[in-house]
Structure formats: structure tokens, C-alpha cells
Amino acid sequence: MLLGVNIDHVATLRNARGGVEPDVIKAAEICEENGGTSITTHLREDRRHIKDQDVRTLIKTIKTKLNLEMAMARDIQNIALEIKPHSICLVPEKRQEITTEGGLDVAGQTERVSAFIKPILDAGIIVSLFIDPDEDQVQASAKTGAQFIEMHTGTYSEAFGTDREEEEFLKLKNAAGLAQSLGLKVNAGHGLNYENVLRMHEIPGLYELNIGHSIISRAVFTGLAGAVREMARLIK
Ligand code: PXP
Numbered sequence: 001m002l003l004g005v006n007i008d009h010v011a012t013l014r015n016a017r018g019g020v021e022p023d024v025i026k027a028a029e030i031c032e033e034n035g036g037t038s039i040t041t042h043l044r045e046d047r048r049h050i051k052d053q054d055v056r057t058l059i060k061t062i063k064t065k066l067n068l069e070m071a072m073a074r075d076i077q078n079i080a081l082e083i084k085p086h087s088i089c090l091v092p093e094k095r096q097e098i099t100t101e102g103g104l105d106v107a108g109q110t111e112r113v114s115a116f117i118k119p120i121l122d123a124g125i126i127v128s129l130f131i132d133p134d135e136d137q138v139q140a141s142a143k144t145g146a147q148f149i150e151m152h153t154g155t156y157s158e159a160f161g162t163d164r165e166e167e168e169f170l171k172l173k174n175a176a177g178l179a180q181s182l183g184l185k186v187n188a189g190h191g192l193n194y195e196n197v198l199r200m201h202e203i204p205g206l207y208e209l210n211i212g213h214s215i216i217s218r219a220v221f222t223g224l225a226g227a228v229r230e231m232a233r234l235i236k
Contacts, residue, residue, distance in 0.1 A: 001200065002037035004067055004189070006212025011041075011049035024054050025061055032064050038086065040210045042069035042100075043076055045093060052079060059083045067210070069100075069130070072116050080120060087126035089150050089187075089210075090117065099213075100190065103132035103152040107140040114144040121145055128187060133175035142182035149179050150187040150210065153200075157191030169199055176203045194218065 010027040014020065028039045039062055041050040059066055065086035070076045071093035080088050090113065092104045106113050106129055117127045128148035131137040132155075141149050156168040176186045188200060189210030200206055 001206050002208040003035060004038040004040045004065075004187075004208050004210040005031040005036040005215060006040040006042070006069075006189075006210055007031065007216075008040075008042050008049045008212055009216040011051070011054060015049060024050070025057055028058055028062055032062070036064065037208065038065040038067050040067040040069060040089070040212070042091070043079065045071060045073055045076065055079065055083055055085075059085060067128075072113070077116065077120065080125065081123055084123060084125060087128055087148070088120055089128040089130050089148075090146075091130040100130070100152075102154075103130050103134075103137060105137070106131055106144065107134075107136040110140045110143055113140075113146075117144060117146060133171040135175070135178060138175050138179045138182065138184070142179070142184055146184070148185045148187055148207070149175075150189055151175055151179075152190050153188050153192055153196075154190040157193070157196050160196040169202075173203050176206060180205050 007024055007027050010022050010024045014022055014024065031039060039058065041055060041058065043050050043055055055068065067087045067089060068080055068085040069089045069091050070080060071091060090104055091100050092102065094101065113129065121127055126148065127146040128150045129141045129144065129146045130150045130152060131141055133151045138149065151172055153172065156172055159165045159168040172188065179186050185207050186205065187208045187210060188206055192209060192211045193214035197209065200209060
């Protein structure tokens with residue numbers, strides 16, 4: 001299983017001050033040097049974290065693969081076609097949400113999704129659809145031409161450690177099996193952390209996990225001691 005690291009939260013921290021620190025390009029480099037097999041960024045319509053310039057620079061500096069999360073918006077499609085990331089992941093997007101809520105409804109708009117991704121596929125960019133682990137959504141995704149689905153693991157992550165865990169886990173396992181039987185490759189992500197990620201090994205054939213929040217959160221604590229020590233040394 002591969003690890004795509006989502007670096008959006010590095011940009012969130014940077015934008016809190018409006019300057020250049022922490023540098024998202026440097027963050028991507030560190031992720032790649034330490035086992036990240038791709039870098040994921042979500043270019044949101046409101047540009048609340050990753051900005052156009054970040055994506056334009058990342059595509060030149062990344063040594064692994066750039067996976068661009070994006071909504072079905074024409075201007076973002078144009079940017080994808082211009083910069084040509086390795087892959088895009090189509091997500092639903094609501095302006096007021098804090099993070100992506102739920103998967104894309106592919107079953108309810110299969111033709112629209114197919115038409116939207118066609119020029120992206122024609123440009124040689126791999127397409128993944130971020131969907132809930134639901135049979136109808138998987139069946140519909142297989143009809144669009146996309147090569148991948150990314151299963152939304154948010155509900156499983158919330159249920160982890162409760163009496164709903166098994167039920168939510170089985171939805172992921174069954175959806176992955178169905179998708180693979182229909183010729184789709186399967187990624188997963190959202191809400192995965194250092195505990196709930198281990199069960200992903202029980203799902204045969206999962207290709208890549210996209211993980212952001214738990215990694216950046218962990219990095220704050222693993223890096224804080226050294227950062228304070230260095231400042232204390234300079235001030236002493
Ligand atoms: N995959 C997709 C499609 C997402 O939208 C997100 C959140 O941006 C993630 C994975 C990563 O989720 P998390 O930050 O909870 O690890």
C-alpha cells in the first residue's frame with residue numbers, strides 16, 4: 001500500500017499569517033524523502049489553503065506524483081489541464097464545509113461526471129472519484145471511464161472503536177472488492193490516523209491511502225520540542 005500525503009494543512013498554517021512559512025514546497029520535499037509516494041493537495045474554489053501558485057510550483061518540484069483534489073468546476077479543470085498533475089481526484093465541495101463532507105454523488109450524475117472527466121482523461125491524467133463505500137456509487141463510477149475510486153473512510157474513522165466499527169469497515173471492504181471486480185483500482189482516505197489505519201491492511205488490493213490531518217497534527221508534537229530548544233538556545 002502506498003502513502004499519499006495531503007499537505008493542505010501546511011498551507012492553512014501559512015495562510016494564517018499570510019507569509020511564506022511554513023513553506024509547502026519544503027513540506028512536500030520532506031514527505032517525499034520520508035516515504036510519501038505522492039503529494040496530494042486540494043485546490044478549493046475559495047483557495048482557503050492551497051493557492052494556484054503552490055500547484056504551479058509543486059508540479060515542477062515534486063519528484064514523486066502530484067495528485068490534485070478538485071471539484072467539478074470549470075476553472076479548476078482548466079488549471080488541471082494546464083499543469084497536468086499525475087492524477088486528479090474529483091471531490092464534492094461545499095463552500096461552508098470545514099473539510100470534504102461525504103463522497104461525490106456519481107450515481108446521481110453519471111453522465112455529467114463522465115463528460116467532466118473526459119478531457120482530463122484525454123490529456124493523459126489519471127482520474128479518481130472520491131465516493132462513499134456504497135454499491136450504487138461504485139457501479140456508477142465504473143461506467144465513467146475513471147481508472148480509480150477513492151473510498152471515503154470518514155464514517156469508518158468516526159466509528160472506529162465503537163460498536164459501529166465492524167459495519168463501517170465491512171462497507172469499505174465490500175466496496176473495494178466490488179470496485180476491483182469491475183476493473184477499478186482503489187484508494188482510500190479521510191480521517192485515517194495512526195490507529196484506525198492498521199485495518200486498511202485487511203482490505204485486499206488497496207493501492208494508496210491519502211492522509212493529511214493526522215500526519216500534520218503528529219508533526220506539530222514530534223517537532224515542537226526541537227523547535228523550542230533551538231529558540232531557547234538563540235535567546236539565552
Ligand atoms: N482524501 C480526500 C479526497 C480528501 O478530501 C481528504 C481531505 O482533504 C483526504 C483524503 C485527507 O483527509 P485527512 O486530512 O482527514 O487525512
